[in-house]
Amino acid sequence: QVQLVESGGGLVQAGGSLRLSCAGSGRTFSAYAMAWFRQAPGEEREFTATISSGGYTTYYADSVKGRFTISRDNAKNTVYLQMNSLKPEDTAVYYCAAKPYGTSVRRDDYRYWGQGTQVTVSS
Numbered sequence: 001q002v003q004l005v006e007s008g009g010g011l012v013q014a015g016g017s018l019r020l021s022c023a024g025s026g027r028t029f030s031a032y033a034m035a036w037f038r039q040a041p042g043e044e045r046e047f048t049a050t051i052s053s054g055g056y057t058t059y060y061a062d063s064v065k066g067r068f069t070i071s072r073d074n075a076k077n078t079v080y081l082q083m084n085s086l087k088p089e090d091t092a093v094y095y096c097a098a099k100p101y102g103t104s105v106r107r108d109d110y111r112y113w114g115q116g117t118q119v120t121v122s123s
Contacts, residue, residue, distance in 0.1 A: 002026045002098045002112045009094060009117030012086055016121070020081040022096030022114055030054075030074040033103040035110060036081045038092035038119075045095065049081060050103040059103060064090075086121045093118050 008020040020036070035050035049060045049070040058070050067086075072079040079096060094117050097110035104110070 002029060002032060004096050004098060004112055004114035006094065006096050006114040006117040009119045011120045011122065014086060014088055014121055014123050016086050017082070017084045018086065018119060020083065020094055020096075020117060020119070022079045022081075024077045024079070024098065026077075029077040029098075032098040032100055032112075034070075034072060034079040035097045035099075035103070035105075036070060036079075036094055037097060037107060037110075038090075038094045039116075040089075040092040043092075045107055047105040047107065048094070050105065051079065052103050053101075057103060059105065061105075083119070086119075088121045088123045091119060091121050 003025040006022045036048040037045050038048050039045040051058045051070045055072045069082040096114045098112040099110045
């Protein structure tokens with residue numbers, strides 16, 4: 001089992017940057033593919049980025065490609081989301097998630113979820 005705790009959210013102006021962190025518990029963290037999803041008010045939770053267990057494969061939603069970077073440090077049981085050139089439409093609660101084996105963009109494929117961290121981008 002994996003427990004996930006996100007941090008790093010906050011209020012930032014458009015064009016600014018934030019780095020989210022997701023700390024995982026358990027000795028098998030490195031065996032899990034990780035992802036970030038986000039949910040804006042009144043919207044469905046949507047895929048943002050994913051990274052393979054070893055960190056060699058990443059994939060992004062079109063809306064964040066070129067602006068966001070997902071990475072992981074398995075020695076620290078942590079996955080990151082570096083968010084640059086933020087836009088007001090990036091405002092959402094950001095969740096990290098874990099699943100065994102390969103990456104996926106499907107929300108229902110992820111077994112473990114954090115509690116979320118709020119990101120607010122002002123115009």
